[in-house]
Amino acid sequence: MTIIVTGGAGFIGSNFIFYILKKYSQHRVICLDKLTYAGNLATLKPVIDNPNFSFCRADICDREAVYKLFEEVQPDIIVNFAAESHVDRSIEDPGVFLQTNIMGTAVLMDACRKYGIERYHQVSTDEVYGDLPLDRPDLFFTETTPLHTSSPYSSSKASADLLVLAYSRTYGLPVSISRCSNNYGPYHFPEKLIPLMIVNALNDKLLPVYGNGGNVRDWLYVEDHCKAIDLIIHSGKAGEVYNIGGHNEMSNIDIVKIICRELGKPESLITYVPDRKGHDMRYAIDPTKIHSELGWLPEIKFADGIKKTIKWYLENRSWWEAIISGEYQKYYQKMYGDR
Numbered sequence: 001m002t003i004i005v006t007g008g009a010g011f012i013g014s015n016f017i018f019y020i021l022k023k024y025s026q027h028r029v030i031c032l033d034k035l036t037y038a039g040n041l042a043t044l045k046p047v048i049d050n051p052n053f054s055f056c057r058a059d060i061c062d063r064e065a066v067y068k069l070f071e072e073v074q075p076d077i078i079v080n081f082a083a084e085s086h087v088d089r090s091i092e093d094p095g096v097f098l099q100t101n102i103m104g105t106a107v108l109m110d111a112c113r114k115y116g117i118e119r120y121h122q123v124s125t126d127e128v129y130g131d132l133p134l135d136r137p138d139l140f141f142t143e144t145t146p147l148h149t150s151s152p153y154s155s156s157k158a159s160a161d162l163l164v165l166a167y168s169r170t171y172g173l174p175v176s177i178s179r180c181s182n183n184y185g186p187y188h189f190p191e192k193l194i195p196l197m198i199v200n201a202l203n204d205k206l207l208p209v210y211g212n213g214g215n216v217r218d219w220l221y222v223e224d225h226c227k228a229i230d231l232i233i234h235s236g237k238a239g240e241v242y243n244i245g246g247h248n249e250m251s252n253i254d255i256v257k258i259i260c261r262e263l264g265k266p267e268s269l270i271t272y273v274p275d276r277k278g279h280d281m282r283y284a285i286d287p288t289k290i291h292s293e294l295g296w297l298p299e300i301k302f303a304d305g306i307k308k309t310i311k312w313y314l315e316n317r318s319w320w321e322a323i324i325s326g327e328y329q330k331y332y333q334k335m336y337g338d339r
């Protein structure tokens with residue numbers, strides 16, 4: 001089985017590559033990645049010498065490069081993680097989100113039609129459903145919840161989902177889509193809440209919480225997400241959407257306080273800053289479908305996952321120090337300087 005993993009030099013894609021290469025000794029994995037600010041070859045160090053792994057630097061929007069790779073490797077499965085993934089950046093500059101997340105998806109699926117594949121899998125997000133109110137804890141996102149997006153990021157992901165379903169119906173392309181809640185774990189870029197708070201706390205820097213910190217996210221350890229995608233691509237039905245989430249809703253402020261406690265840092269580092277524009281209140285996934293059809297259940301409890309994650313950041317300082325010493329400084333100043 002030959003799998004092209006796009007965006008595999010990023011957070012979830014790299015964890016997925018590690019998981020697949022460890023589990024299947026016969027699978028060949030090709031990582032296609034543009035290496036944007038979020039992609040990092042150092043992340044792929046653990047597999048770079050694995051004979052079943054290879055890397056191709058390319059943009060998923062570059063039709064010629066994508067077709068060339070398909071022709072060369074004749075993939076059976078494509079798993080598309082490649083995306084601009086940060087909501088705050090999409091608010092500053094939506095254009096590249098539309099380009100990569102929508103047009104790039106179309107190029108990949110055109111290549112699938114041209115060369116023939118067994119499965120195209122689109123890694124989507126719970127953000128396509130919009131948000132839920134805090135005072136209705138009985139409400140959850142199911143696969144039939146209408147799409148109702150808030151940010152340029154989530155709108156671009158929802159657009160891609162619609163395109164994927166259109167290629168299924170119109171051309172009979174064997175597709176699947178997964179919509180997962182917030183992930184955390186190793187190799188998470190320190191622009192996102194959990195790694196940003198860990199890295200800032202370790203450097204005794206302020207911990208910027210948006211608004212009143214009451215927004216709720218449904219956190220899942222990244223390896224549980226990888227296991228779910230593995231099940232979907234091997235056993236899930238073509239044409240289907242699967243929600244992925246572990247019923248682990250937590251407010252941002254509670255997350256930040258846990259990180260302070262685990263690192264022995266004072267809560268006085270927490271600073272409340274002006275809110276994100278259009279900030280979604282609460283996400284909460286109903287994972288009944290993937291559980292009943294494919295037997296998936298999350299295995300890592302948050303209390304253990306956050307300890308593992310913090311341990312990883314403590315033991316891999318050089319990975320994140322290299323990131324925050326570069327362009328990241330300009331990004332941080334722009335996003336948090338006057339906040």
Ligand code: NAD
Binds near residue numbers: 032036059085183
């Ligand atoms: P990430 O930002 O860490 O990684 C994205 C990767 O895609 C990087 O390696 C980057 O170089 C690559 N990339 C970006 N544009 C590209 C292009 N035009 N061509 C080729 N490669 C390109 O993202 P992540 O957090 O790992 O998310 C991966 C996917 O999972 C995304 O599609 C995201 O929407 C989705 N998702 C993320 C989460 C989460 O909590 N992080 C949850 C649900 C779904």
Ligand code: DAU
Binds near residue numbers: 088211252
């Ligand atoms: O739900 C899945 C989505 O989760 C993915 O589709 C996105 O790619 C991923 O980035 C993530 O989106 P969020 O916007 O939920 O993640 P982020 O880590 O940016 O923010 C989590 C919450 O923390 C959100 O309510 C905003 C808040 N926050 C974030 C940052 C970076 C802060 O309070 N302070 C911060 O500095």
